[in-house]
Amino acid sequence: MLSPTQIETWHRDGFLVLPGFKHADELAAACRRAHEIVAAFEPGAHSSRFSTRDRSQLSDAALLASAEAVHCFFEEEALDDAGRLRVPKALSINKIGHALHDRDPVFDAFSHGPALAELAADLGLEQPQVWQSQVIFKQPHIGGEVGWHQDASFFVTTPQTVITLWFALEDATLDNGCLWVQPGGHRGPGSVLREQYACERPADGSAPRLVMRALDSTPWPTTDEARPLPVAAGTLVVFPGLLPHYSPPNRSPKSRLAYTLHVTDGTAVYAAENWLQRSARLPVRGLAYLPALTPRAMP
Ligand code: FE2
Secondary structure, eight states: OOOOOOOHHHHHHHHHEEESOOHHHHHHHHHHHHHHHHOOOSSOOOOOOEOOOOOOOOOSHOOOOTSSSEEEEEEEEGGGSSOOBBSOOTTTTTEEEEEEHHHOHHHHHHHHHHHHHHHHTTOOSEEEEEEEEEOOOOOTTTTOOHHHHHHHGTOOSSSOEEEEEEEEEEBBBBBOOOOOOOOOTTSGGGGGEEEEEEOOOTOOOOEEEEEEEOOOOOOOOOOOEEEEEEEETTOOEEEEETTOEEOOOOOOSSSOOOEEEEEETTTTTEEEBBBBOOTTTTTTOSOOOOGOOOOOOOO
């Protein structure tokens, strides 16, 4: 349970750093499973390179197809101009997403349980709904920068409720691209939502289109206003959807594996324009662990 001081920090700074939230055996199981998924991945119809700077390069269809599945996405710098791998496959993956928490038994167990349910309750979520899970690799030497953004751009609810749970599966350092946040950037005049990543679904039935809409011209923080969050493996960093954050590229020889969950409150209205929607085949669920629902086979 969070202490009153931690709750005060959450409201004041807009983030909490919780060292030791996950134990070594849970981290080992998650890392092992992530590498197994990559080893089994056959680049093909669902593969796409993921640009963390220019999202227009992302294949809309590949992203949409991952909403209820477990797909791998390449690092932008992993492929040459002809689409050939420049590095071994195991070192080429940017991330795995986006339904690991519902489709994969190892990540299902990692993503649910009383500790997470209690944390969400302490942070004011009445009906947690876990929409997205991602393993983010930040590969040695080629791990891309993730520019300043707010996660609420991707999970719009009314009122705004999304929170991010960011688990360090490995040590995150200044050298391998740890998170940087703007303390207090979730409140006050600068806390406005600057962008919305919207899915336009044409009435004529043509393919959906993903667009990043500018909502507000408030500038992103400068590096001077930002604070790095180097954390040890097992640490959980949690922050609300309006908090600006980014992570620099990884030019070091060490990977920086992280796992994220995005959780909204079911009492709020989840925008129909959000790219990630769930069908009746795989309804969104909360943070309590329900073993009867696992394993959930791929469709
Ligand atoms: Fe983010």
